[in-house]
Structures are given as C-alpha cells and as structure tokens.
Amino acid sequence: MTVHRHPGLPRRAVIQGLAAGLTLLVMPRVTAGLDAALQARFGERRPANGGVELEVSSLVENGNSVAVTVRADPSQPAPTALHLFMPRNPEPWGTSFNIQPPALAEFSTRIRLSGTQDLMAVAEWADGRLGATAVSVMVTLGACADEIYGEF
Amino acid sequence: MKSWLPILLLLGCCASAGPPEHRSGYHLLGGELRALQDDDFANPGMLWVDRGERLWNAPGGPREQSCRDCHDEPANLRGLTNRLPRFDAEADRLHNLDTLVRDCRQQRQQAEVLPHESEDLLALTTLIAHQSRGLPLEVTVEGPARAAFEQGRASFERRRGQLDLSCADCHQRLEGARLRGETISAGMVNGFPLYRLTWEGLGSRQRMIRWCNEAVRAEPMDPDSRRALALELYLAWRSRGLPLESPAVRR
Amino acid sequence: MSLSARVRIPTEARAGEVVEIRTLVSHPMETGFRVDSFGRRVPRNILTRFSCRYADREIVSMDLRPGIAANPYLAFRFVADVSGAIELRWEGQDGEVLVERGHLEVSAA
Numbered sequence: 476m477t478v479h480r481h482p483g484l485p486r487r488a489v490i491q492g493l494a495a496g497l498t499l500l501v502m503p504r505v506t507a508g509l510d511a512a513l514q515a516r517f518g519e520r521r522p523a524n525g526g527v528e529l530e531v532s533s534l535v536e537n538g539n540s541v542a543v544t545v546r547a548d549p550s551q552p553a554p555t556a557l558h559l560f561m562p563r564n565p566e567p568w569g570t571s572f573n574i575q576p577p578a579l580a581e582f583s584t585r586i587r588l589s590g591t592q593d594l595m596a597v598a599e600w601a602d603g604r605l606g607a608t609a610v611s612v613m614v615t616l617g618a619c620a621d622e623i624y625g626e627f
Numbered sequence: 628m629k630s631w632l633p634i635l636l637l638l639g640c641c642a643s644a645g646p647p648e649h650r651s652g653y654h655l656l657g658g659e660l661r662a663l664q665d666d667d668f669a670n671p672g673m674l675w676v677d678r679g680e681r682l683w684n685a686p687g688g689p690r691e692q693s694c695r696d697c698h699d700e701p702a703n704l705r706g707l708t709n710r711l712p713r714f715d716a717e718a719d720r721l722h723n724l725d726t727l728v729r730d731c732r733q734q735r736q737q738a739e740v741l742p743h744e745s746e747d748l749l750a751l752t753t754l755i756a757h758q759s760r761g762l763p764l765e766v767t768v769e770g771p772a773r774a775a776f777e778q779g780r781a782s783f784e785r786r787r788g789q790l791d792l793s794c795a796d797c798h799q800r801l802e803g804a805r806l807r808g809e810t811i812s813a814g815m816v817n818g819f820p821l822y823r824l825t826w827e828g829l830g831s832r833q834r835m836i837r838w839c840n841e842a843v844r845a846e847p848m849d850p851d852s853r854r855a856l857a858l859e860l861y862l863a864w865r866s867r868g869l870p871l872e873s874p875a876v877r878r
Numbered sequence: 879m880s881l882s883a884r885v886r887i888p889t890e891a892r893a894g895e896v897v898e899i900r901t902l903v904s905h906p907m908e909t910g911f912r913v914d915s916f917g918r919r920v921p922r923n924i925l926t927r928f929s930c931r932y933a934d935r936e937i938v939s940m941d942l943r944p945g946i947a948a949n950p951y952l953a954f955r956f957v958a959d960v961s962g963a964i965e966l967r968w969e970g971q972d973g974e975v976l977v978e979r980g981h982l983e984v985s986a987a
Binding site: 539540541559561564565566568569570571572573574575576577578579581582583584585586587 | 896909911930932935936937938939940941942943944945946947948950951952953954955956957958959
C-alpha cells in the first residue's frame with residue numbers, strides 16, 4: 476500500500492489543535508464566491524487578519540441550524556458592524572449586524588451551512604478599516620439525508 | 628460467585644423498578660443540540676407550544692366553544708400523552724394524540740377538522756404533549772389492546788419497500804451502528820411531537836413513520852389506519868419508561 | 879406558520895449594567911434555492927431586516943439573508959443607561975412587519 480505524504484501540510488499543528496479540542500482557526504481564504512460577496516459589501520476594501528472572534532462548533536451535526544456567536548475583539552475600539560460570510564453557501568453573505576452605543580459589538584444567531592467550509596466573520600470600523608477571522612467547520616451528513624425526503 | 632452477588636442484586640432491583648430498555652434519541656445528539664432542546668426559550672418547538680396556547684383559548688364552531696371551555700387549563704391533560712395510543716373499546720379502535728384532538732374538534736367543537744401535520748394541529752398536540760414532559764411512557768397493551776399490539780409488533784418485524792428492510796432490521800438489530808454520519812437510533816418515540824432540523828419544523832410520530840417508510844422506499848401508511856396506529860402503539864411500548872420530552876429536538 | 883415571536887426583554891437594570899435581549903421568530907426563511915419533489919423551485923420567503931430601538935435610539939439593526947436558519951434566533955447585549963421603551967421590529971421581503979415591545983426601568987448604579 477502506498478502512503479501519500481503532503482510535506483506542505485502542517486499536520487502536527489493540525490493534529491495538536493484537534494487533540495486539544497481547540498477551534499481550528501484558519502487563514503481567511505478568499506474564494507471567487509466570497510470575493511464577490513466582499514466586493515458587494517466593501518467595494519475594494521479587504522479585511523486584515525484579526526479584530527473579531529467567531530464562536531462555532533468545529534463539527535456540526537446538521538447544517539440546517541448552526542449556533543454562532545460573533546464578537547468584536549474587546550481590546551480594540553468597538554466596530555460599527557459585524558458581518559458573517561458562508562463562502563460555500565449558495566449566497567455567501569450571511570448577515571450584517573449594525574451596532575450603535577450602548578449596544579455591545581456581539582450577537583448570537585443560528586445559520587445554515589450547505590457543507591463543510593471556512594466561515595468568515597468581519598468587523599467593520601467607522602474609519603472604514605476591516606478585520607476578519609475564519610473558522611473551519613465540518614458538516615456531517617446523516618443517513619437518508621437525500622433532498623427528496625425533505626418534503627414529508 | 629460471592630463477589631457477583633451485589634451486582635446481581637443491583638441488576639435485579641433495577642429490573643423490578645422497570646428501567647427503560649433503550650436510550651432516548653436525546654443521547655445521540657451532540658452537546659449543541661442537547662443544549663437547544665434543554666433551552667426552553669430557544670427550543671424552536673416552543674413556538675408551537677405558544678401557538679397552541681393561543682388556539683386553546685380561541686372559540687370555534689357554531690357554539691363558539693374553546694378548548695378551555697371544556698378542559699380548563701392545558702395542565703389538566705398532564706398524564707394523557709404518555710399513555711397514548713390507547714384502545715377505545717367502545718369505538719373498537721386505537722386513538723393517538725392526533726386522532727383525539729381531531730375528533731374532539733370535529734365532533735364536540737363541531738369546527739373544521741384540522742389536517743394531519745398542519746401547523747394548528749401540531750400546535751395543539753405539542754401544547755398537550757408538553758404538559759406530560761418528564762412523565763414515563765406507559766401504554767396499555769393488554770386486554771382489548773392486545774390484538775392491535777400484536778399487529779404492531781408484526782408490522783415492526785415485516786420487511787417492506789424496495790430496500791426490503793423492516794423497522795427491526797435497523798432500529799433493533801443494528802441499533803447503535805453507524806449509517807454514514809448517523810448513529811442508528813433505537814426508534815424511541817418519547818420526544819414527539821418534535822422539532823426536526825431536517826424538516827425545519829415539527830412533526831408527529833406518524834410523520835416520522837411516514838418519513839422512515841419513504842426512506843426504505845415503501846408505501847407510506849395512512850396515518851388514521853389501523854396498521855399505522857398499531858405500529859405506533861408498538862413503538863410507544865418499546866419506548867416504555869422513557870420520559871416524555873416533547874417538544875424534543877432531533878437532527 | 880403565521881409570524882409570531884418569543885422575546886425575552888429585560889424589565890429592570892442598574893445604570894451601567896449589561897443586559898441581554900433574546901428573540902426567536904416563527905418563520906420558514908425559505909431560501910429560494912430549494913426545489914420540491916416535482917422539480918419546481920420553492921420561491922424565496924425570508925425576513926430581511928431586524929432592528930431594536932431603545933429609549934428612542936436605534937441601537938441594533940440586522941440584515942437577514944437566506945443563510946439564517948428557519949425560525950430565526952438572535953441574542954445581543956447592551957449597556958442599560960436610561961429608562962425607556964424597547965421596540966423590536968422584524969420586516970419581511972413582502973412588507974410584512976412584526977413588532978414586540980417592552981420597557982426597561984433603569985435605577986441609579
């Protein structure tokens with residue numbers, strides 16, 4: 476049996492992260508669908524890394540309802556909006572949450588995920604600056620999950 | 628042998644206390660979905676309980692009667708759902724929660740009959756089932772119910788559909804095994820009516836039976852038929868001892 | 879199911895205290911991307927906007943898209959600073975509106 480090895484993969488780091496039960500933070504990766512969604516929201520601006528926290532299970536039992544919490548980094552000035560993108564959904568723009576004081580820059584909701592993907596949360600500050608965090612979420616597929624049974 | 632005695636005694640005690648034979652589907656959920664079911668605010672099934680409370684008080688039919696006019700508080704029906712289906716000797720038939728509510732509405736209230744799986748019927752049945760939350764399932768399968776019970780057991784064992792599978796093939800013999808990303812459940816019915824993420828809505832036990840039949844490519848049963856109600860009685864008996872969880876949350 | 883909400887709105891707080899609002903709305907949030915068993919596209923039917931006014935200020939607004947789960951859940955927090963009315967408002971794509979109201983009484987810290 477041949478074992479293929481991928482020298483580029485930071486496997487040790489990935490395994491250590493999973494073993495520790497940590498959320499798998501990933502570098503925000505911009506796919507074509509996501510880029511179009513970012514373009515529609517932000518024009519030419521693109522987010523830097525960080526400034527926002529994204530809480531979500533790394534393993535999801537059913538993509539129809541996934542709990543997420545998006546929270547601005549408390550060590551930075553409060554942003555005016557928090558955005559959530561699901562790059563592999565038919566519509567990658569998930570939601571935008573606009574904040575005015577005395578509201579805190581955080582919200583919790585439940586979203587749909589059409590499959591395993593890297594969720595991206597973006598904080599937007601009044602000066603136009605953007606910061607992003609991405610989290611890898613694996614969506615498992617149950618038995619008999621075929622669409623045709625969705626009706627009844 | 629001596630060292631085994633306390634364990635045997637312990638097992639004996641448990642057996643006489645009638646512990647549930649199977650585990651609720653709740654234990655097959657991950658932490659996030661258990662938390663959703665346990666959160667009486669965020670559990671989406673509670674939207675139907677709320678709607679049921681509004682309907683409970685709404686007058687209907689030619690005499691403008693509401694459920695409350697006869698039954699007073701919904702809490703008076705605590706202890707009903709966990710004993711269903713039950714055999715009505717006079718009518719020589721089984722009743723489940725749906726047939727009781729539909730018949731009451733049609734015959735006593737003389738209002739428009741509520742279609743199966745309609746939002747209004749589910750709202751009322753979920754409100755009523757919710758009153759019995761925590762009570763153990765205990766259906767009567769002796770006496771006049773015996774024939775229906777045996778019919779239900781035979782139905783549970785009978786292979787069906789293009790996949791040629793019986794209920795027992797999966798939910799008894801393969802219980803706990805993996806099927807793609809899913810763990811095969813024991814087929815317990817103590818959570819119904821429940822909120823299923825696959826449906827993004829509520830469903831009754833009969834909706835789940837229908838869904839299962841379609842999944843093995845078998846002809847779905849009429850939810851009012853004798854064989855559908857007999858199967859539900861057998862499923863409720865298999866779930867005996869488990870606490871009622873409605874509105875449960877399932878995948 | 880007809881549009882209705884479960885809401886948890888705080889009624890009392892000390893000035894400076896952080897309080898939470900939780901909401902759950904009955905709505906299918908039909909994406910418009912699904913087809914039924916006859917291959918027909920199920921038309922989109924979603925709520926598009928949520929907003930919260932507190933003491934005559936809009937403190938939160940949210941754009942809802944098809945990626946928000948059916949029966950939308952939302953929780954958020956704010957600092958109680960003055961006594962005032964709280965108004966939660968949902969708007970649907972076809973102009974339907976649902977409003978829930980409360981009142982927060984704020985006492986000196």
